Amino acid sequence: MLSAKNLFQEILDDDESFRLFCSIAASGESQGGWENGRIAALVPADARELAPKIARHGADEDKHGRIFHALLRKRGLRPVPVPPETDYTMLLERHGIGLAHEKLRDDEPLSVWDVLTYLAHSRVTEQRASEQMHLLRRHFADHPDIGRAVRMISNDEDNHLAYCHEELLRLAYAGHGRAIQRTLRECALAEIRVYRDVSLAVMDHMGRILGWPKAKSALLAAGIHAVYAYERLAGWRRMASLRMPERRDALGGPATTAPEFA
Numbered sequence: 001m002l003s004a005k006n007l008f009q010e011i012l013d014d015d016e017s018f019r020l021f022c023s024i025a026a027s028g029e030s031q032g033g034w035e036n037g038r039i040a041a042l043v044p045a046d047a048r049e050l051a052p053k054i055a056r057h058g059a060d061e062d063k064h065g066r067i068f069h070a071l072l073r074k075r076g077l078r079p080v081p082v083p084p085e086t087d088y089t090m091l092l093e094r095h096g097i098g099l100a101h102e103k104l105r106d107d108e109p110l111s112v113w114d115v116l117t118y119l120a121h122s123r124v125t126e127q128r129a130s131e132q133m134h135l136l137r138r139h140f141a142d143h144p145d146i147g148r149a150v151r152m153i154s155n156d157e158d159n160h161l162a163y164c165h166e167e168l169l170r171l172a173y174a175g176h177g178r179a180i181q182r183t184l185r186e187c188a189l190a191e192i193r194v195y196r197d198v199s200l201a202v203m204d205h206m207g208r209i210l211g212w213p214k215a216k217s218a219l220l221a222a223g224i225h226a227v228y229a230y231e232r233l234a235g236w237r238r239m240a241s242l243r244m245p246e247r248r249d250a251l252g253g254p255a256t257t258a259p260e261f262a
């Protein structure tokens with residue numbers, strides 16, 4: 001039976017597919033850590049109260065990268081280069097979503113508009129991350145090898161999503177509501193295209209590693225296109241809505257440390 005649980009179990013059971021999966025995940029998380037770290041350093045004076053939360057966000061992402069590397073070491077594996085077509089974070093930047101890395105490498109302070117753009121981009125991508133981790137948590141929360149990592153990362157992603165909702169609502173109440181909604185819509189529509197393309201690329205690589213028959217690969221590709229069609233029609237709206245979260249001040253404290261998996 002072709003299910004999300006069976007598919008991931010197949011990837012988990014094979015060293016080469018697991019190595020690629022963890023390498024892609026670690027790279028994306030580490031990139032997110034760098035981006036948040038630079039944004040925290042460059043926030044404008046009238047938004048300095050956000051700097052500790054943005055830094056906490058970046059520290060969490062760095063921690064996730066270390067967790068995926070630790071999972072590789074536990075299996076006696078080394079990371080592999082990430083194929084460019086599977087690099088979700090970099091592809092989003094190339095599509096103009098979020099803040100350009102060129103801007104982040106500079107030492108010029110960001111504007112309030114830049115902070116709004118960052119939060120809108122994060123709100124969309126953290127929605128995706130939270131949903132993906134909930135799926136893994138549903139099936140693998142008690143797995144002896146990855147369960148602890150899945151639970152920790154899932155909780156962090158929920159915190160990140162709550163933080164984005166709360167801070168964007170605060171900015172909306174301050175008079176930026178229309179700009180926020182416009183930016184969220186643009187980010188969401190771009191993200192679903194990138195997510196479709198990355199999903200197709202990842203499944204193509206996994207199929208070659210695991211020797212999937214053409215029929216299985218075609219079925220998975222059809223499923224990815226079906227998800228995109230739904231998201232293009234209406235599903236993107238879940239990424240562009242805002243509501244006050246139950247978790248208030250979710251990034252108000254210090255980041256937790258990465259556990260040992262060896």
